[in-house]
Amino acid sequence: MKTYKYHIGILFLTILLVLTVPYAWKLVQILFFPKHVKIWQQLSLFQWVAIGFVGYSFMRRFLNKNALWLETFTHELTHIVVAMLFLRKVHSFHAEEGSGVVYTRGQSNNMIAPMALAPYCLPIYTFLLLSVRCLMNFHGMWIFDIIIGVSLSFHINCFIHQTGKYQTDINQYPLLFSYLFIYVARLINSCIILVAFFPHYNVFTSFWRLLNAQYDNIIYFWSLLF
Numbered sequence: 330m331k332t333y334k335y336h337i338g339i340l341f342l343t344i345l346l347v348l349t350v351p352y353a354w355k356l357v358q359i360l361f362f363p364k365h366v367k368i369w370q371q372l373s374l375f376q377w378v379a380i381g382f383v384g385y386s387f388m389r390r391f392l393n394k395n396a397l398w399l400e401t402f403t404h405e406l407t408h409i410v411v412a413m414l415f416l417r418k419v420h421s422f423h424a425e426e427g428s429g430v431v432y433t434r435g436q437s438n439n440m441i442a443p444m445a446l447a448p449y450c451l452p453i454y455t456f457l458l459l460s461v462r463c464l465m466n467f468h469g470m471w472i473f474d475i476i477i478g479v480s481l482s483f484h485i486n487c488f489i490h491q492t493g494k495y496q497t498d499i500n501q502y503p504l505l506f507s508y509l510f511i512y513v514a515r516l517i518n519s520c521i522i523l524v525a526f527f528p529h530y531n532v533f534t535s536f537w538r539l540l541n542a543q544y545d546n547i548i549y550f551w552s553l554l555f
Contacts, residue, residue, distance in 0.1 A: 330502050338442070342509045345543075347550070349513070353520055354543040360523070365510030374526045377471040381478020388479075389486060398424065400487045405431050407448040417442060446507060447496045448491065449513035452484035455522060462527065473528075481522075 330338075360371050389396050402424040408431040409419050422431040433444075434471045465473065492511070494500050499507045517539065524535035 330506065335389060335503055335506060338506055338554060339509065342506070342513050346509075346513045346516070346541040348546045349396050349520065351540075351546055352539060353516055355542075356520060356523055373526075375523075378478035378481065378526070381475035381480075382482040383478075383480035383545075384475070385479040385486075389424040389482075394461065397443055398434070398487070400483075400490060402545035403453070403483075403487060404448040404491055407451055407453050408444055410453055411444045411447040415441060417441075417444065442502060442506075446510050446514070449488060449511045452481060452518065452522075455484060456518075459522065459532035461509070462525075463533065 343521060354482045363371050391532055392399075405422045409422060412419055412431070412433050417433045419431065419433050455477060458473070458480055462470075462473060462477070492499070494504055499511075521532065521535045524530050524538055525532040527535075530538070
């Protein structure tokens with residue numbers, strides 16, 4: 330990464346972090362320090378997700394033979410999904426137990442940062458399920474929420490087992506940039522996922538609410554400076 334791109338990237342991520350933290354703190358206050366309802370009433374929105382999350386933690390022990398391969402496959406699949414979003418041509422990908430590679434435009438080391446670092450911060454199965462959830466309305470929605478909880482727990486397991494400076498995806502950039510990107514993206518995704526379960530919201534309106542909050546923060550900080 331060239332020096333000027335590094336400094337621009339760090340500046341952009343820092344600004345994004347500053348704009349997102351107030352919104353994240355507001356969500357913490359809504360969930361854990363509600364004014365007019367009991368805290369358990371708020372957290373009950375996520376009860377079935379929590380059951381799925383904890384359930385997968387136990388279930389993974391019985392799936393251990395295939396879990397590592399599935400985590401690797403998902404890692405490479407996330408590279409591919411983000412590559413397509415950035416209109417990159419995907420030539421091939423390969424996933425083994427514990428190792429994998431994606432080739433776009435001939436070489437995997439030409440991946441742009443969002444594509445390279447996406448597997449460490451983007452729970453693609455969770456977002457896919459949330460996209461379907463907003464189209465559903467039936468009494469068995471709790472079953473779907475349990476599956477979403479499983480997908481979140483699966484992503485956390487992937488993150489734990491795959492994240493480290495030994496990863497070429499991460500160490501091809503300065504580590505400060507890579508980890509700042511990962512954790513800012515994780516914070517943003519966490520905000521979107523949390524609000525997607527609020528009454529009258531879904532994953533799309535949650536994303537729009539985040540953008541509006543960041544815009545409001547831009548106006549607020551701008552008024553403080555000028």
